[in-house]
Amino acid sequence: MKSGLKKIPILNFGTFHMGFTNDENKVEFDEHNKKNQEEVHKIAKMLSEFKPTVILVETRPSYNDKLQSLYKKYVQNPEMKFKNPNEVELLAYELGRLSETKRIYGIDHKMSYNYKxxxxxxxxxxxxxxxxxxxxxxxxxxxxxxxxxxxxxxxxxxxxxxxxxxxxxxxxxxxxxxxxxxxxxxxxxxxxxKYYQRNLRMYSNLNRIKLNENDRVFILMGASHTAFFRDFISRSPKYKMVNTFDYLK
Incomplete structure (x- = not known):
């Protein structure tokens, strides 16, 4: 990257998993509850002020075709129902719809480790x-x-x-x-x-995405991954961190 080239802004946002998760620690949250869904959509509206051109989520890149297909259907019909919605369908899709974001990708990379x-x-x-x-x-x-x-x-x-x-x-x-x-x-x-390695590989998946200096990237992941990405992005010669609390008010 050329010296002095404008850095790409990233809004790196951490959440708990709002639907099914294999994580050992889970947050109680009824993803089918209408009030909960409305609260998520209010947050999506706040975050949409960032106006991302690209959204990245915690799904595997191999799922990208399905991810993008469902996203396009949601944009056309935001009343569509998901059998088991999670933070991608509840938050990322609504944020993208409000922001008129055209591109959404998964950057997850699965690796197991024994924290016990x-x-x-x-x-x-x-x-x-x-x-x-x-x-x-x-x-x-x-x-x-x-x-x-x-x-x-x-x-x-x-x-x-x-x-x-x-x-x-x-x-x-x-x-x-x-x-x-x-x-x-x-x-x-x-x-x-191994956990550091998993997050570094996820960060490498971010770097596989074709971006230019006019892009604005929103990343939605489980917050432990957000924590690692915060450190990686803060040292990056390519990206710059956007303050989450400029939008989450």
Whole structure:
């Protein structure tokens, strides 16, 4: 990329999974509830002020033809019903419709890792820290601990996209595993590296998308991926991070 070329703005937005998920930790949310759907659409309207030309979501690239086909049908008929809607159908499609976005792609890359490794081996590195952390991880984050009561969907997503919560998601999913290992082994760090690798591969999928300096990119993913992308984008010579809270008001 030529020096001084205009960076491509990215609105990197984290959410919980609003429909079915294989994730160990799930948020209670009835994706079929009309009021919930209306709340999601209000948030989509706020975010549509960003006016993305491209939307990226947490589905595999192999699903792109189906993803784009359903999106086009939704744009033509926003009253269409999805059997099991998730954040893509509820939020990304509505955001794209309001923004008149033409392109939508998936950038997910599946990889498994064992974040429970600390309870499965004789941990010789720092079992006290590891065990205390997982016993009550929010005890280590005062702002998150004091801000976890019953919330509207908007306030829940605001909390999710704050830097402290994004930092927490990287630690709880990966970095705390560096406290796990045998006498001469790095079993925890090796598992954490798999989660870093998955996110780096997802970031590589972003880089496969053909973009130019006039594009504006909205990314919708589970927030742990948003956290990694925040770090990658903040150092990027190609992209620039847009402040989520300029739009999520």
């Amino acid at each position: 490794i600390g309870s499965e081996i004789d941990n010789k590195i720092d079992a006290v820290m590891h065990d205390n952390y997982y016993a009550n991880p929010f005890a280590f984050y005062r702002e998150i601990r004091n801000d976890r009561g019953e919330k509207s969907l908007l306030n829940r997503l605001k909390m999710t996209n704050h830097d402290e919560f994004l930092d927490f998601l990287i630690t709880v999913n990966a970095d705390i595993l560096t406290h796990v290992g045998s006498d001469k082994g790095f079993e925890g760090a090796d598992e954490a590296a």
